[in-house]
Amino acid sequence: MTTQPVARVVGLTKTYGSFTAIDGIDFHLEENGIYGLLGRNGAGKTTIMQLLTGQIFPDGGSLEVFGSAPAEHADVLRRICFIAESQKYPDGFRPSHVFASAPWFFENWNQELADELIAEFRLPVSRPIKKLSRGQLSAVGVIVGLASRAPLTFFDEPYLGLDAVARHIFYDRLLADYAEHPRTIVLSTHLIDEVSNLLEHVILIDQGRVLIDAPADEVRGTATTVAGTRAAVESFVDGRRIIGRDGLGGLASVTVEGALSAADRRRASDLGLELGPVSLQQLIVHLTGADLGADTAQEVSA
Numbered sequence: 001m002t003t004q005p006v007a008r009v010v011g012l013t014k015t016y017g018s019f020t021a022i023d024g025i026d027f028h029l030e031e032n033g034i035y036g037l038l039g040r041n042g043a044g045k046t047t048i049m050q051l052l053t054g055q056i057f058p059d060g061g062s063l064e065v066f067g068s069a070p071a072e073h074a075d076v077l078r079r080i081c082f083i084a085e086s087q088k089y090p091d092g093f094r095p096s097h098v099f100a101s102a103p104w105f106f107e108n109w110n111q112e113l114a115d116e117l118i119a120e121f122r123l124p125v126s127r128p129i130k131k132l133s134r135g136q137l138s139a140v141g142v143i144v145g146l147a148s149r150a151p152l153t154f155f156d157e158p159y160l161g162l163d164a165v166a167r168h169i170f171y172d173r174l175l176a177d178y179a180e181h182p183r184t185i186v187l188s189t190h191l192i193d194e195v196s197n198l199l200e201h202v203i204l205i206d207q208g209r210v211l212i213d214a215p216a217d218e219v220r221g222t223a224t225t226v227a228g229t230r231a232a233v234e235s236f237v238d239g240r241r242i243i244g245r246d247g248l249g250g251l252a253s254v255t256v257e258g259a260l261s262a263a264d265r266r267r268a269s270d271l272g273l274e275l276g277p278v279s280l281q282q283l284i285v286h287l288t289g290a291d292l293g294a295d296t297a298q299e300v301s302a
Ligand SMILES: Nc1ncnc2c1ncn2[C@@H]1O[C@H](COP(=O)(O)OP(=O)(O)OP(=O)(O)O)[C@@H](O)[C@H]1O
Pocket: 016, 019, 021, 039, 040, 041, 042, 043, 044, 045, 046, 047, 048
């Protein structure tokens, strides 16, 4: 049985003056999946989400969400929740006002889940939003995004300022709620290693184009990390395409591109080497030529 995709994007283009932000991309979002929309700064991730949520219009190609152009259809927009990096709220609003008005926008809004999250995030719901800390402000968005249970939910770098505990509450709650109430969730983030286990599908954007559109496990399987004594590792990886290196003293860990054959695996075992899957982040750093690790370190400590 084939289901109709939640979103269908064909040859989608968005230009700003002479600059092409989105360059003729194609992809589908299927019903019920957690997608990672990944890429370097300025790759085009937010622009894609703005196009899919009808906030801006494309300059070329076609775009269907739940079978219609999102911008003109209120019934489509009602099934979408978009949590932006810096969500804006009306002046004088308090989190309690946001949660009280949410059922009006989201037909699947679940107040019980919202209340549990408010307690877990220790969010002061009666404080004016303007007075909230950066992390508390992000928590408001994360709570709306999860409790909306919208059939298509976008989280655009949702956790600026959230501490490690709060981020893990978000990841755990997202997975648990998704298991009980499957829907389509698109997560854009630079903290790739942290969300790597959540993602079922990866769409990697680079300079307005799609570099990867594949199941996360398939992406991870395109490279292998080889670890062991330096001499054994170097002998094993000799002649292979190397993606990354790490090591300390006599120990080394090298990531190589391509699938390993059964003979390769036997040889690695004979050399006393350990083989492991590549981290999604390592692979993406390699493919987009960026040091996302530095970015990540900054954000984690922020
Ligand atoms: N209104 C605009 N006018 C001109 N250029 C724009 C506009 N909006 C976005 N851009 C450009 O389009 C490109 C894509 O921006 P976008 O915000 O989608 O990137 P992103 O992948 O979300 O980046 P980040 O990870 O830094 O948030 C960038 O080069 C950006 O400068």
